[in-house]
Amino acid sequence: xLRTTTGVLARLTINESKTSxxxxxxxxxxxxxxxxxxxxxxxxxxxxxxxxxxxxxERAELMRLHNNYKLQMRSLRQYLREEVLRLNVTTTADHIxxxxxxxxxxxxxxxxxxxxWNQKIAVERNERLLKERERQAVEIRERxxxxxxxxxxxxxxxxEIVRREKELAKTFITHENLETAIExxxxxxxxxxxxxDLQGNIYRGRTTLPGGKGTPATSGxxxxxxxxxxxxxx
Amino acid sequence: MSVVKYIGRTTDFRGKSLWEILGNLRxxxxxxxxxxxxxxxYEEPCYMRILKxxxxxxxxxxxxxxxxAVTVEKTWRGVINPKPVTIYRTSYKPDYELIPKEEExxxxxxxxxxxxxxxANSIEFPPLLREFIRQETGVKEPLMKVxxxxxxxxxxxxxxxxxxxxxxxxMGLGTPASPKxxxxxx
Numbered sequence: 001x002l003r004t005t006t007g008v009l010a011r012l013t014i015n016e017s018k019t020s021x022x023x024x025x026x027x028x029x030x031x032x033x034x035x036x037x038x039x040x041x042x043x044x045x046x047x048x049x050x051x052x053x054x055x056x057x058e059r060a061e062l063m064r065l066h067n068n069y070k071l072q073m074r075s076l077r078q079y080l081r082e083e084v085l086r087l088n089v090t091t092t093a094d095h096i097x098x099x100x101x102x103x104x105x106x107x108x109x110x111x112x113x114x115x116x117w118n119q120k121i122a123v124e125r126n127e128r129l130l131k132e133r134e135r136q137a138v139e140i141r142e143r144x145x146x147x148x149x150x151x152x153x154x155x156x157x158x159x160e161i162v163r164r165e166k167e168l169a170k171t172f173i174t175h176e177n178l179e180t181a182i183e184x185x186x187x188x189x190x191x192x193x194x195x196x197d198l199q200g201n202i203y204r205g206r207t208t209l210p211g212g213k214g215t216p217a218t219s220g221x222x223x224x225x226x227x228x229x230x231x232x233x234x
Numbered sequence: 235m236s237v238v239k240y241i242g243r244t245t246d247f248r249g250k251s252l253w254e255i256l257g258n259l260r261x262x263x264x265x266x267x268x269x270x271x272x273x274x275x276y277e278e279p280c281y282m283r284i285l286k287x288x289x290x291x292x293x294x295x296x297x298x299x300x301x302x303a304v305t306v307e308k309t310w311r312g313v314i315n316p317k318p319v320t321i322y323r324t325s326y327k328p329d330y331e332l333i334p335k336e337e338e339x340x341x342x343x344x345x346x347x348x349x350x351x352x353x354a355n356s357i358e359f360p361p362l363l364r365e366f367i368r369q370e371t372g373v374k375e376p377l378m379k380v381x382x383x384x385x386x387x388x389x390x391x392x393x394x395x396x397x398x399x400x401x402x403x404x405m406g407l408g409t410p411a412s413p414k415x416x417x418x419x420x
Contacts, residue, residue: 051244057412064411071380072405075357078381 246272247329252321253302255332262287267333267341268306278312279344281333285318299326311389312347351390353382354399361405 034041098106173181193206203209248271256263264284273280286305294300303322308315333341356377359367367376380403382392393399402408410416 048242057414060411061415064408068404068408071382071403072357072360074381074383075378075403076360076363079359079378 245328247327249329249331251300251328252304252325252330253300254328255330256284256287256302256304259332262289263332266335267338269331269333269341271329271331273310276311278346278348279341280310281341282306282308282319282321290322301325310387312345313387313389348389351401352393352397352399353390353401354380354403355393356380357403358405 191205194202194204195208196202252268255268259266262284264287266284268282268284269280270282284304284306288303288305290301290303292300301322302325303320304325305318305320308319357380358364359376359378364376367373390401410420
């Protein structure tokens with residue numbers, strides 16, 4: 001069966017050498033079959049497969065030959081399996097056989113070697129640990145110093161805040177100067193209204209006119225007052 | 235006169251399923267004789283006597299085949315099974331037949347037995363391996379053990395020491411079952 005494809009996919013496959021020359025490639029679809037899970041095809045629905053006639057003699061002979069072959073192969077496999085097991089047990093090809101005394105001596109030698117290695121490694125380890133301990137001590141000292149500096153800075157910052165607050169506390173309105181503060185506020189009413197012209201000039205006050213008595217309110221008269229009032233209200 | 239014509243695959247079975255037979259009998263046919271037609275190819279008697287019938291739930295909408303658990307005393311090729319056997323998984327096969335009471339003696343009186351078959355214990359090696367073993371060990375005709383399959387109803391046995399087996403095992407072609415096929419070849 002043939003299926004036409006564009007060259008893009010075909011070029012990725014193995015038939016590149018055959019098909020890359022033509023823009024319209026042909027791909028051979030070989031293993032095309034109905035998947036097992038699909039139902040019987042409509043065209044095959046009422047098909048009754050014919051039962052093949054078997055020659056009884058031939059069948060008996062084939063059965064005998066088949067059984068014979070299976071028996072031979074089974075016996076041979078068992079023999080080879082046992083042979084391999086036996087060889088594994090008895091062979092000395094892949095390892096050296098030692099007498100018990102030799103084994104003992106070999107073991108003692110191994111132990112001694114292990115001991116020397118252990119000692120060598122212990123010396124190295126102690127040196128390393130000593131170094132590490134010193135390094136750790138230095139690190140801890142540095143960190144303690146850094147913590148002390150940090151704490152001092154923090155205390156300084158706190159002192160600063162307290163000093164500033166104390167400064168400010170002088171302007172606070174208390175019970176004693178409440179009356180004078182009220183009187184002062186009534187005597188100096190603050191007008192926060194302003195208007196703005198196209199040039200961006202600001203005219204402070206509700207009734208100020210451009211070119212009038214207020215003029216552009218950059219004179220700062222009200223500004224200082226506003227400032228004072230804000231501070232007082234704090 | 236109408237003609238009945240069957241369409242479909244042919245089958246080796248002949249008869250009814252167990253439930254088709256037992257469902258219609260009094261006491262579910264306990265004590266009656268049943269045969270499997272497939273086993274009637276043997277000369278030795280093959281039959282089953284029903285001991286107990288256990289009806290199992292069945293929903294025809296879900297599963298068209300109906301099974302039933304039947305405990306039987308089984309005789310196969312003249313050998314009576316010492317323990318009762320329960321047939322359940324094969325009970326749906328339409329291959330069972332009920333034996334009328336007056337014909338039961340035909341089966342029960344059949345005393346034919348399987349002649350004793352003795353299997354060979356050893357087999358020669360294949361040619362090349364035989365040559366290798368000859369060179370290595372110096373044995374002229376080396377033999378290896380035969381690996382026979384183990385089966386629960388095997389009617390043969392292995393040859394004992396010094397016994398002549400009735401079934402020989404060879405590495406060659408052996409004796410043909412149908413010599414006619416080899417005419418002019420061998």
